[in-house]
Amino acid sequence: MSKQAFHSGFISIVGRPNVGKSTFLNAIVGQKVAIMSDKPQTTRNKIQGVVTTNAAQYVFIDTPGIHKPQHELGKFMTDTALKSLGGVDVVLFMLNASEEIGTGDRFIMEHLKNIHKPVILVVNKIDLLTKEQLYHFIHQAKSEMDFAEIIPISAKKHENLDVLLDVLYNYLEEGPQYYPEGQVTDHPERFIMAEIVREKVLWHTREEIPHSVAVTIEDITRDEDGRLEVMVAIIVERPSQKGIIIGKNGQMLKRIGTDARKDINRVLGTKVHLQTWVKVVKDWRNKQIHLNDFGYQKEDY
Ligand SMILES: Nc1nc2c(ncn2[C@@H]2O[C@H](COP(=O)(O)OP(=O)(O)OP(=O)(O)O)[C@@H](O)[C@H]2O)c(=O)[nH]1
Numbered sequence: 001m002s003k004q005a006f007h008s009g010f011i012s013i014v015g016r017p018n019v020g021k022s023t024f025l026n027a028i029v030g031q032k033v034a035i036m037s038d039k040p041q042t043t044r045n046k047i048q049g050v051v052t053t054n055a056a057q058y059v060f061i062d063t064p065g066i067h068k069p070q071h072e073l074g075k076f077m078t079d080t081a082l083k084s085l086g087g088v089d090v091v092l093f094m095l096n097a098s099e100e101i102g103t104g105d106r107f108i109m110e111h112l113k114n115i116h117k118p119v120i121l122v123v124n125k126i127d128l129l130t131k132e133q134l135y136h137f138i139h140q141a142k143s144e145m146d147f148a149e150i151i152p153i154s155a156k157k158h159e160n161l162d163v164l165l166d167v168l169y170n171y172l173e174e175g176p177q178y179y180p181e182g183q184v185t186d187h188p189e190r191f192i193m194a195e196i197v198r199e200k201v202l203w204h205t206r207e208e209i210p211h212s213v214a215v216t217i218e219d220i221t222r223d224e225d226g227r228l229e230v231m232v233a234i235i236v237e238r239p240s241q242k243g244i245i246i247g248k249n250g251q252m253l254k255r256i257g258t259d260a261r262k263d264i265n266r267v268l269g270t271k272v273h274l275q276t277w278v279k280v281v282k283d284w285r286n287k288q289i290h291l292n293d294f295g296y297q298k299e300d301y
């Protein structure tokens with residue numbers, strides 16, 4: 001029996017905010033590499049997730065949800081997502097099957113029609129639909145664009161992910177293993193720590209606060225017991241937001257810190273102690289200098 005050729009390549013995951021791209025990335029990688037939340041515009045940077053099997057290496061690129069930007073940050077996010085399309089072999093376009101296809105989705109599809117790369121439609125959140133509803137949704141999607149493949153999945157329930165990998169194999173060329181087997185992501189631990197803190201802020205806050213928050217790691221030192229001491233700054237845009245994040249008697253900040261510490265310990269397998277504080281940087285989402293400082297650099301596209 002002849003051995004199956006080893007295939008490898010880069011796969012971008014794009015779609016509107018909140019359709020489940022990061023949930024999918026984590027599910028397929030089998031490990032948390034991107035933060036997730038029920039608030040739109042959670043992901044702000046490109047995040048790589050590598051899946052290595054005997055037959056292939058799939059380098060997935062999770063991207064920020066594409067939306068109409070209201071700030072420089074939003075522009076950075078949407079540009080990051082669209083520019084990711086240039087360097088990949090195949091594109092996964094994700095739709096949320098529990099919502100009607102809308103103008104935001106159509107805007108992205110218009111873009112995808114012009115990139116001359118295979119576009120696979122990933123229909124996510126099928127756990128929320130009956131068979132009839134799913135059939136109807138796929139029928140509707142087919143009339144919008146000519147997709148290379150259509151694959152229904154539930155990222156949350158890990159449904160049909162193996163089928164997606166099998167199909168994707170055929171869209172990747174014969175190629176080398178780019179990354180060693182154990183490497184699942186491209187971001188340093190510092191980034192992952194900051195993102196996990198931001199995730200907990202998103203989970204515990206509402207309305208405009210999730211969008212107004214940035215998190216930076218100011219310093220990391222090791223104490224005599226080998227535990228990492230991590231100084232974390234949570235940045236907001238207004239003093240009133242600072243008050244909400246700190247909460248009554250500091251309760252909110254404490255909850256965010258505790259949840260983040262536990263998750264960092266679990267995800268990175270490192271014991272950490274977090275020292276968090278909140279600072280106000282007025283209108284940072286519109287100021288290039290602050291965007292650079294907080295990890296949203298244009299050269300990172
Ligand atoms: N029911 C259901 N919910 C899902 C599924 N996949 C994701 N979700 C939920 O959808 C919400 C958004 O998930 P994310 O993975 O953060 O979405 P995203 O597309 O990365 O969003 P942005 O980063 O904002 O672009 C979360 O509340 C998830 O739990 C799914 O298969 N089924």
Ligand SMILES: [Mg+2]
Nearest residue numbers: 021022042043
């Ligand atoms: Mg995301």
